[in-house]
Amino acid sequence: MTQEEHPVVMELTEVGKSYPGNPPVEALRGINLVVHRGELLALVGTSGSGKSTMLNIMGALDRPTSGKLCVDGQDLSNFSDRELSTLRGSRIGFIFQQFHLIAGLSVLENVSTGLLYQGINRSLRMEKATQLLSRVGLGDRMTHLPHELSGGQQQRVAIARALMGDPAIVLADEPTGNLDSETSEEIMDLIHQLNEGGSTIVVVTHDGELARSLPGVVTLLDGVVKSDSRTQ
Numbered sequence: 481m482t483q484e485e486h487p488v489v490m491e492l493t494e495v496g497k498s499y500p501g502n503p504p505v506e507a508l509r510g511i512n513l514v515v516h517r518g519e520l521l522a523l524v525g526t527s528g529s530g531k532s533t534m535l536n537i538m539g540a541l542d543r544p545t546s547g548k549l550c551v552d553g554q555d556l557s558n559f560s561d562r563e564l565s566t567l568r569g570s571r572i573g574f575i576f577q578q579f580h581l582i583a584g585l586s587v588l589e590n591v592s593t594g595l596l597y598q599g600i601n602r603s604l605r606m607e608k609a610t611q612l613l614s615r616v617g618l619g620d621r622m623t624h625l626p627h628e629l630s631g632g633q634q635q636r637v638a639i640a641r642a643l644m645g646d647p648a649i650v651l652a653d654e655p656t657g658n659l660d661s662e663t664s665e666e667i668m669d670l671i672h673q674l675n676e677g678g679s680t681i682v683v684v685t686h687d688g689e690l691a692r693s694l695p696g697v698v699t700l701l702d703g704v705v706k707s708d709s710r711t712q
């Protein structure tokens with residue numbers, strides 16, 4: 481199958497985002513982007529180019545001030561805050577630079593609570609979390625607390641957590657930003673593996689070398705898409 485034949489998971493159409501101020505900051509201007517199922521994309525650009533703003537909009541954490549976002553063919557423009565929150569919990573996985581694990585919870589609990597609000601029973605959640613932790617190489621660390629793990633291991637936990645709901649898309653903001661170069665490579669290998677297993681993933685990074693190792697690279701400049709390696 482060519483890329484075009486894969487279903488569209490996410491589509492941004494003429495998305496703009498302005499932050500109030502005097503003058504307002506036009507952080508994104510007329511962004512058009514299509515993400516197909518199974519893609520692994522890098523989103524790059526200099527500091528201040530709008531990467532985090534765009535990822536927040538793609539993750540329905542923030543609303544565009546103009547244009548629209550569609551996920552799984554659904555236009556989110558008229559979704560209530562509660563509907564957006566449900567969609568985030570069920571269709572979107574997040575991986576952050578700072579891991580954002582809950583300090584007092586075990587590795588297994590950190591991952592299994594991902595489906596807490598989706599009415600899935602505890603034993604199924606535990607089973608799923610256990611499978612995912614084995615998949616990211618932490619089968620022997622389930623009962624540990626986050627502070628007992630290395631940075632790379634903590635990021636693996638966060639990756640397992642992001643996959644709990646079988647999300648349509650996984651969004652990662654500088655996932656290797658807090659890791660040394662060797663650990664970064666391990667995490668990127670894992671991201672590649674997950675993509676080969678079928679996950680659709682968008683990685684924000686300012687690391688040009690890392691970006692070039694991914695199948696698609698979208699470059700932002702001053703809030704607009706400056707280039708998209710897929711269409712060149």
Ligand code: ADP
Nearest residue numbers: 499505507525526527528529530531532533534
């Ligand atoms: P990047 O992640 O590429 O560094 P950002 O998306 O964080 O870029 O920021 C894009 C632009 O929007 C920058 O000029 C930044 O200063 C501005 N910006 C980001 N967040 C806010 C905010 N909450 N309020 C006002 N301006 C913001």
Ligand code: MG
Nearest residue numbers: 528531532533
């Ligand atoms: Mg940023």
